[in-house]
Amino acid sequence: MMLARFAFRSQLRASVSSRQSASCCSSYSSSSAASAEAERTIREGPRNDWSRDEIKAVYDSSVLELLFHGARVHRHVHNFREVQQCTLLSIKTGGCSEDCSYCPQSSRYSTGVKAQKLMSKDAVIEAAKKAKEAGSTRFCMGAAWRDTIGRKTNFNQILDYIKEIRGMGMEVCCTLGMIEKQQALELKKAGLTAYNHNLDTSREYYPNVITTRSYDDRLETLEHVREAGINVCSGGIIGLGEAEEDRVGLLHTLATLPSHPESVPINALLAVKGTPLEDQKPVEIWEMIRMIGTARIVMPKAMVRLSAGRVRFTMPEQALCFLAGANSIFTGEKLLTTPNNDFDADQLMFKTLGLIPKPPSFSEDDSESENCEKDIEGNNVSLSKFTGKVLLIVNVASKCGLTQGNYKELNILYAKYKTKGLEILAFPCNQFGGQEPGSNKEIKENICTMFKGEFPIFDKIEVNGENASPLYKFLKEQKGGLFGDSIKWNFAKFLVDKQGNVVDRYAPTTSPLEIEDRRGEAWNMSEIENERHFYILILFRCMLV
Known part of the structure; x- marks a missing residue:
């Protein structure tokens, strides 16, 4: 499922x-x-x-x-x-x-x-x-x-x-x-x-x-x-x-x-x-x-x-x-x-x-962490608030060579589609080259001031290893990479449709606008408004540890 x-x-x-x-x-x-x-x-x-x-x-x-x-x-x-x-x-x-x-x-x-x-x-x-x-x-x-x-x-x-x-x-x-x-x-x-x-x-x-x-x-x-x-x-x-x-x-x-x-x-x-x-x-x-x-x-x-x-x-x-x-x-x-x-x-x-x-079911209630993620300020955010939206899952970092280009294009996509159901969820992670070493306050300042990001920003997570976020474990399980399931670098991207299906995975070097080009029907406004198949981009940012 x-x-x-x-x-x-x-x-x-x-x-x-x-x-x-x-x-x-x-x-x-x-x-x-x-x-x-x-x-x-x-x-x-x-x-x-x-x-x-x-x-x-x-x-x-x-x-x-x-x-x-x-x-x-x-x-x-x-x-x-x-x-x-x-x-x-x-x-x-x-x-x-x-x-x-x-x-x-x-x-x-x-x-x-x-x-x-x-x-x-x-x-x-x-x-x-x-x-x-x-x-x-x-x-x-x-x-x-x-x-x-x-x-x-x-x-x-x-x-x-x-x-x-x-x-x-x-x-x-x-x-x-x-x-x-x-x-x-x-x-x-x-x-x-x-x-x-x-x-x-x-x-x-x-x-x-x-x-x-x-x-x-x-x-x-x-x-x-x-x-x-x-x-x-x-x-x-x-x-x-x-x-x-x-x-x-x-x-x-x-x-x-x-x-x-x-x-x-x-x-x-x-x-x-x-x-x-x-x-x-x-x-x-x-x-x-x-x-x-x-x-x-x-x-x-x-x-x-x-x-x-x-x-x-x-x-x-x-x-x-x-x-x-x-x-x-x-x-x-x-x-x-x-x-x-x-x-x-x-x-x-x-x-x-x-x-x-029918036996009782507690799978959604017993673990708060399975339903919520912490935002950059430490508040619990229920993932249910993003259901029915376009969500792009990307792992990003502040000090990576890919940072500036990715943020620029993510901002373009968000400005273009946020009123049509797109949400970008950003999850910092410091696992790749130590390129997200700052505190949450510093990360937020970088994203919002230096890179002009307006999408939701979340707490630092790990995307690989024993302490990997349960969300990322699931994403990797659903869409493995070309050379194994592990995330290879900053700004790897997962595409999830509005039914919650992980429909694609993109390498860190694939730019957000390339995804738009490849998924033309999904980004077409008439399709988003009228077609049930429009895609919800969930962007999870793993800002390198």
Whole structure:
């Protein structure tokens, strides 16, 4: 898997080894948009440049086409029998100031839900233990808050809950309303696996559902979560009175985020008496299948969660959802304050359908160094912030004969393409001829003042040997050199596409503008704006030790 140890992993292409199996179904490829796009997804992997019309065409395919081709993509990317079991606990119920028209916890509606204080640590940990014993591998905590501002004491308590539950060997998710950048970083440090913040519906229909929080507020929270290196969990609710175009709009927004959400919950409204939506008619299973099958095809690596409303569907109906691409559920008697399938029913379903529990995954959370690099000033920078961008990986030095020419051309490329998605990440290293001997402060001064570099600069690293950066170990593993894998000198360059694939490696004497010439299509602006194959140049600078 390309860049498997980094935050780019959610953007990686599916293995090309299945092209042969995909061709076996080529007779179906012209029958619907679902088949054509599924074929493309299997062949080329995830993409973030979906047009709304493309997603609508997939969504409008027949239910049978969506079932079949959603299943094809699902089997290609995931173990099709594995289903993630999550438990969602309301740790602070009711009294929310928001006016979400579907929510019984809003203080604006008379639903019989009373405001409660934050649950004690002992009660939360006991609930987590029971969830684990029942087979859940992810424990989710929800608080009925608009945001966490002014809740420092409660927030610190939740950080403690997260640490304790992670210590039990479970993934941990929270949904606490809007959070700020610093709070996201604190949640990450505590060990949070994922943060849930649903978009609910399309941008256009959103004001009909909620007026106390904007769509952009929600997107900003997702940005803070993503930049902190926490997995994003974001989906929506169908059955709010929206049109099918709004369901397509929701999926389009999610599928064109800088990186696809790790989890995409698809909720069917459970209308609660006392809320403005109490009279909405129930969602039919075919509507769920359309959403799940489309989500699976356009966001192949995401965990697509069959969430609220599952209690209304029979076992055969749920089986169709799993076939279409769902691979995650909530277990337990309640989802916050609404009913859910009981434990025995789910156990029977797993046995009958041959489903197996998905084990927890901590690969992205256990090692902060795998997700972050330190910048030139010593701050942790999550690599996830560069997903979906053009990144050029180069090792450079301040006192090398190649320095002046490379910086000059790198600056030309950056000025020309930075507004079109190019980022240059610079990593100093002093391994070649001792040509980067200075301190970080001196290196920054040289790059920014002498060479006029404006791209991000990182801490000194080693690119060869036992202490080589894990990133460089990976890059060399994916693209060896002409005379072995080792980096030979300053300004060696790696080219990585936006799916995270290391597509080429260039010698130190290959100038940046030569790469532009060789990759003409990748640098063409119309291609970068309109083609999914544009290249993200990740420049890592190993400034010689």
